[in-house]
Amino acid sequence: xxAIRILIVDDAVFMRTVLKKMLEEENFExxxxxxxxxxxxxxxxxxxxxxVTLDITMPEMDGVTALPEILKESPNTKVIMCSAxxxxxxxxxxxxxxxxDFIVKPxxxxxxxxxxxxxxxx
Numbered sequence: 001x002x003a004i005r006i007l008i009v010d011d012a013v014f015m016r017t018v019l020k021k022m023l024e025e026e027n028f029e030x031x032x033x034x035x036x037x038x039x040x041x042x043x044x045x046x047x048x049x050x051x052v053t054l055d056i057t058m059p060e061m062d063g064v065t066a067l068p069e070i071l072k073e074s075p076n077t078k079v080i081m082c083s084a085x086x087x088x089x090x091x092x093x094x095x096x097x098x099x100x101d102f103i104v105k106p107x108x109x110x111x112x113x114x115x116x117x118x119x120x121x122x
Contacts, residue, residue, distance in 0.1 A: 003028055004051060004116065005028075006051045007043055008030060008034075008052075011055060019112070041061075041073055048077065052079045054070070054081055056082065056094065057087070064097065078120070079098065081103075083102055
């Protein structure tokens with residue numbers, strides 16, 4: 001089976017780095033990174049990743065707003081929302097708009113891997 005291709009979207013370089021390292025250790029292919037929703041939409045269209053990890057709170061365009069556009073540009077991509085504690089209403093909204101799962105910061109490797117496994121087995 002080929003490696004699952006992932007696009008990481010977060011405005012914090014630190015969070016992208018943590019997630020990237022975590023996923024690369026498990027042999028996922030990181031095809032790109034974006035720091036806001038506008039970049040995420042462009043990259044999703046270009047790269048058609050299997051999975052997008054999408055931060056909810058970002059400058060220029062937040063994850064909940066970008067989500068339907070990402071799915072329009074790359075319909076087979078599965079999106080996992082990344083949220084800070086206390087963002088449950090936005091997570092619920094994102095799930096309604098098509099996100100498949102969510103992970104909470106700070107990231108726990110086991111939960112991140114479980115989320116990817118969950119959405120890829122559906």
